[in-house]
Amino acid sequence: MSALLATEDLDVSLLRPNFVSRLLNPWPRKLFNILEGVTLFVLPGETLGLVGESGSGKTTLARTMLGLTRHSAGRITFEGREVRTPADFRALRRQSAMMFQDPTGSLSPRLRVGTLLAEPFTIRRMAVGDRSALVRSMLAQVGLPESVAQLYPHELSGGQARRVGVARALALRPRLLLADEPTAGLDVSVQGEVLNLIADLRREHGFAAIIITHNLSMIRHVSDRLAIMYLGRLVETGPTAEVFKRPLHPYTATLIRSEPVPDPRRKRTELAIRGEIPSIFSRPAGCEFHARCPFAQPRCRAEAPAYQAVAPGRNVRCHYPMEIEQQERDAAIPAPINRRGSSNEVEHRQA
């Protein structure tokens, strides 16, 4: 199956020298790459999880994909055709939608929900016939009562605002949905409702979704494939279940192990990762992760690893991906997986 949206060697740099500044300053200042060499694709109808710490460039990547941030090198293709000019991006945005992190903040504060829901149609000057009937059906689709149409965004709860965001994003039946931290700030029970809603609508309409998050325990249940980012680069991609079962990059392994387990008998004594994500202004030489990597070798400090395919559908940016696995087994660190429920009889209530 060919990709719906794909990026090839995408770079985004902080200072983009334009013609004038190059005339004024023939020795341009150093460029800092926020994104570097990102090669990623999403297939029609699949859900891709984009995971990383804050500052890893996940949000920038999403914005670049839709042309809100301009890329400085590489290409973006949509259904095999390159997206380059503003008109190309407009065409791409017509077929895609994005949900921002702050559910309330992405709704214009002085407009009522009803007006906000009709906006995608108003902007594209689409004939809608009965506007209130349209708003009612959109609200019903995301499980909100009709009375919500009369409210202002600040009168909504976080979960309700998120539902309004979903309804707006999917109004024009996009083929691609980019959701930036769709569950940030929501309670666990509401988080499940929002993700189930997106999953239901995805099954119904068959759009592809890219979900950006740092919440690993959530993303493993909703994504088909995972892409892990570190400091503006992809470090690992692969099918979600496989990545969780057999992480190839030490960063992925530490991320998975950093997630606290809701089981009081599995208190950890070992700290999976030390130190903090470096700044893009002082990108470490060699492999960017070597300073925090428990398995770093001399080669890692000197030579940047390539982003290579190690198995069908699995790419990793590490010199010693397989050996790490071996070391982990040697160190007998308890596997992050296999925390399947204790014997308590929790009810798995389904919405």
Next chain:
Amino acid sequence: MSFVAEAVQTRRGWGHFPLLRALASNPVTLAALVIVIVFLMMAAFAPWLAPYPPTKIDVLHKLQPPSAEHWFGTDHLGRDLLSRIIHGARTALTIAIGSVAVAGSVGLLLGLIAGYGPRWLDGVLVLVFDSLNSLPMIMFALAIITVLGTGTGTLIFVIAATSFPSYARLIRAQTLALKNSDYILAERLMDAHPLRILLVHLLPNVVGPLIILLSMDIPVVIMVEAGLSFLGLGVRPPTPSWGSILYDGYTSIRSAPFVVIFGGLPLVLATLGFTFLGEGLRDSLDPRLKLRRPA
């Protein structure tokens, strides 16, 4: 969804004029509101309220102290002071509201363009704002009046031209702060026309502080108009103005102090009224000062 119903109900409970009700709840603001309304009435119905025509000269009864016939007395040409003050309100408020409205709309428009438009245009506009701001108003007024002559229109032009940059800067700063907010990005992603983003999404969210600033600047403009008229740079002489009343009374301050006293009183009252109304507006419009419901 009980809280939805509750929210809907609360809004209905607040009535149709929540702002007016909030303003009236503070006694000082209420008094200010009454003063402002009285002055607005005086300005609107001056010809009907004034007992005499404001320019009717009666040299035989010049500088008469307050009496049953002339409540505030008469000036050095025998004109009725009360009538001149009532008509002066019309002059003062026309110029104040007129110039503030002109300056406010120009400032709003240019501020939005500077804040949301391309970088080079922003640079040009900020340069314009700064150069206009650096002009001393009195000197500028002198120059303009020399060219255009005195008059209400000239005054409005001068005051608006020197005061709109500060409004434009305020709007520009607000716009810059909001232009990268999520909801504007969301609109851009839907390919909303820039004009739509400006008018539907940015304008309503930046205009609040401007309205407060404008209402607080009205008394400043009233004072400026009075000052310019006092210096003889304001409205043309027979037209009554609070500033020229003061100037006329100033020459006879020893023999007839009531002219200066009654001439100054409306200036003081109007300034206080508009200032406190502006503060009341700020208190009830500024969301940061509102009592928030705890989580």
Next chain:
Amino acid sequence: MSASLAVRDLSVRYQTPRGEVHALRHVDLDAEPGQVIGIVGESGCGKSTFVSALANLLPPNAMVEGAIGYGGTDLVGLDPCRRRMLQGNEIALVSQDPMTAFNPVLTVGDQLVDFQHHRSDLGRAEKRRRIAAMLERVGISDPERRMNSYPHELSGGMRQRVAIAAALLTDPGLLIADEPTTALDVTMEAQIVHLLAELRREYNGIIVLVSHHLGVIAELCDRVYVMYGGEVLEAGDVEEIFDRPRHPYTRALLACDPARFDERLERLPTIPGAPPNLIDPPPGCSFAARCSRVFAPCHTTHPAAKVLPTGHVARCHAVVL
């Protein structure tokens, strides 16, 4: 100093234009020195009101009833001046966003010196030495250099470490950590949790840890209080709460956490419905409207807190001894 904490029948109501909000209702809580108390619940359950009541940070429109007994003294009944004196030394708070806890124009070192203003017996140099030692203890390398940094020069994780150091400087008997890891990334969260786990071994006061993250609670706490609708619905030892939850709300909350399932779930579990309106709380059980085991008395009679032999306390009609 270490003293025990005994909260009795604590209720907090807020006067608002929309009516009276019953933010906290009849909360009982006990803690002994050396214990880590976890408070867990969803947003709007009364966690932050409870923390504010403990830390004396309630807004002026709040009305407090009941008692907060600390070392035998009732903090609620104390006059404001003496309460501040006692709290300044004894109760420390680590908030969710440490950026707002620091003054942006002063260096971290200067602010931490000011935190020790009550220690008139110490000179400035001595205070700075204590700070350096404390920063080292919370895992900040090169503390001397960090003391000359401004808050914005520190990363989020680093700021949270400094905030914890600041809280420990006064040697408090009660340390309140209000969502200390919510604003952090997973890797930073793991490091702060690790730090708190290390500290609790040496620290002999009480730690009250508020979080909506079940994993963090499970990792750090001895005793857990589950809050909902301004009430404590269930309390018990951490193993009891996580392994043998008795209250239907606790069960539902635990079942919602996707971290408990390794295999991909087609649908994530949820709790249907919305939390109760605290302006007009339901007369019966506050969870009745969403409960799967609801029966006749739940809607009308407010359940009493039942103490179970296992040390559990549960507020539910369906729980029998």
